[in-house]
Amino acid sequence: MQAMKTLHDWLAHCDSLHPKTIELGLDRVRAVATRMGLAFTCPVITVAGTNGKGSTCAMLEAIALQAGYRTGVYTSPHLVHFEERCRIHGEIVGADALVPFFERVEAAREGVTLTYFEFTTLAILCLMASSKLDVAILEVGLGGRLDAVNIIDSDCAVITSIDLDHMEFLGNDRETIGREKAGIMRTGRPVVVSDPVPTQSIIDYGTEIGADVWLMGRDFNFSGDKQQWSWAGRGRRYAGLAYPALRGANQLINASGVLAALEALRSKIPVTAQAVRNGLAMVELPGRFQIVPGQPTLVLDVAHNPHSIAALAANLDAMGFFPTTHAVFGAMADKDLAPMLKKLGPIIDRWYFTDLPTARAAKAADLYATWRQQETRTDVDASTHTSPMQALDAAVAAADPADRIAVFGSFYTVGGVLGDGVPRLHAKHLAS
Structure with missing residues (x-):
């Protein structure tokens, strides 16, 4: 413990603890989180999927910031510096600010062997939970059901596009992978499925547990031309929207899911039409086209x-x-x-x-x-x-x-x- 003073020291320590890079399962990480007393007092949005997770988190954050909320975002992996994985109120956290929360995880670990991802996830979640947030946005690392992020019960889940990836852990077809992603749903709470062609396994699991499932084409939809686009959901419409600042045709699908999630949480974190317009116009995310x-x-x-x-x-x-x-x-x-x-x-x-x-x-x-x-x-x-x-x-x-x-x-x-x-x-x- 005395030798670990910097974030670099702690990351090296995390890298040495577990013989595997990935070991899915919640028992170990949940036991440590319980000893830490880890809990959020603000609305939480959890985002899973194969593609579009980072863009979805960035757009949720940008709109919430424009609406005046204090936001916290956890994403992974990072591009250049580890600190990129956590943003508080739109700013990347400093390395020194993370160190005390790594110390808290180590103190609560009591011999439990955590992977690098599990240890660092706990540290960042602990930092976020102590940051007096108005809304927390959490990106799932891999899968959903057994990912460390899923120890947190979200107020709204978002599932983006499903494709064949990480098949050695999640399954060999979209239906099996979709079921793993669906594990972030919670009974009685909204789940926005922004994949235009969702797997039946996602729909079936949402029905089975009694989640409030929002499907594109049924509960919300979008349309557009070369100049602007429009969105309609359960009881709310946005017309004449400028295209998101993030480039690529697929970003309209992600943005449509974002607006559905914000509509589903309107009673907890209401946002104005102007916040939506400004947020989509100003959103940034390096490395996405x-x-x-x-x-x-x-x-x-x-x-x-x-x-x-x-x-x-x-x-x-x-x-x-x-x-x-x-x-x-x-x-x-x-x-x-x-x-x-x-x-x-x-x-x-x-x-x-x-x-x-x-x-x-x-x-x-x-x-x-x-x-x-x-x-x-x-x-x-x-x-x-x-x-x-x-x-x-x-x-x-x-x-x-x-x-x-x-x-x-x-x-x-x-x-x-x-x-x-x-x-x-x-x-x-x-x-x-």
């Missing part, structure tokens, strides 16, 4: 499964013509890599595969081999690199000013560029 202006254009996206890769492909296609599209790509080894690479094949003209600083990652050479097996174009080349920054440097060196560079895949890939590469790319822009 983030376009960095300059020459060449840089696109950053944490798309790392077939569903999010399909959305990235559609969004890249909608950007218009670029002479050459360069792709910096790194991903975890357990991802369904071949269909992801195939989906982007028609769009990408030059690949830069990269190693990542984690044992779970696929080697750049293995990504190259998988790509080579299914690439049908003869005019495309690829190279391998030891880090995202090295891969980006190679792409910048090869790109013409009118080209674009897409950096995507794991959070480690995008984070490896955001931590250092964007300022350097800006420097190149200024020099050109």
Whole structure:
């Protein structure tokens, strides 16, 4: 304990406690939380799903802030710095502010072996619970039913799109995975399902436990043209809305679920139409189809499964013509890599595969081999690199000013560029 004085010290300690990176289950983490007296006195919104969780949390936060509420947000993983996982009233918490709450978890642990995620989740939840919040927004890390975040009973659950990911833990099909996500529902409380094609398992479980299920197309819907969009739910409508500041066609689906959740909680955290408009216009979230202006254009996206890769492909296609599209790509080894690479094949003209600083990652050479097996174009080349920054440097060196560079895949890939590469790319822009 005496040796652990900084956040870095505590994160190293958390990393050494458990032999597994992931061990789903609530018994251990709930026992520690009980000893800590962990409880929230404000409304809680829990967000689960395969894709769209981070965007949903960011939009909920932005609107609530505009409505004058003191917000707390927990998301994972982070892009560059661990502290990004927690925001209080719109600001990332400081490393020093987290340390006392790691100490509280350690004091309550009493020999219980927690994973890195469980230990850090407890510390952040404890910080949030002590921050006099008006609303807490919690993103599920993996699954839902057995995720550490699910020790907290939420006032409203949101389930975003469901796709095949983390299948070794959650199941091999959408129905099984959907049932795991549905575990964040609570009897008698609203659950907003923003997936336009929800699994039957989610609907059935909500009915079974008596949750108040909100389905897109039945309880709320949206429509729009190129200039604006509208939303309608149970007893409330918004017309003439500007598109969310987060880019991508899929963000309307996420925003529609956000408005449904806020409508479901209107008696506890009412928001005005102006707060909705301002929040959606001002929301920011790095690494979600983030376009960095300059020459060449840089696109950053944490798309790392077939569903999010399909959305990235559609969004890249909608950007218009670029002479050459360069792709910096790194991903975890357990991802369904071949269909992801195939989906982007028609769009990408030059690949830069990269190693990542984690044992779970696929080697750049293995990504190259998988790509080579299914690439049908003869005019495309690829190279391998030891880090995202090295891969980006190679792409910048090869790109013409009118080209674009897409950096995507794991959070480690995008984070490896955001931590250092964007300022350097800006420097190149200024020099050109």
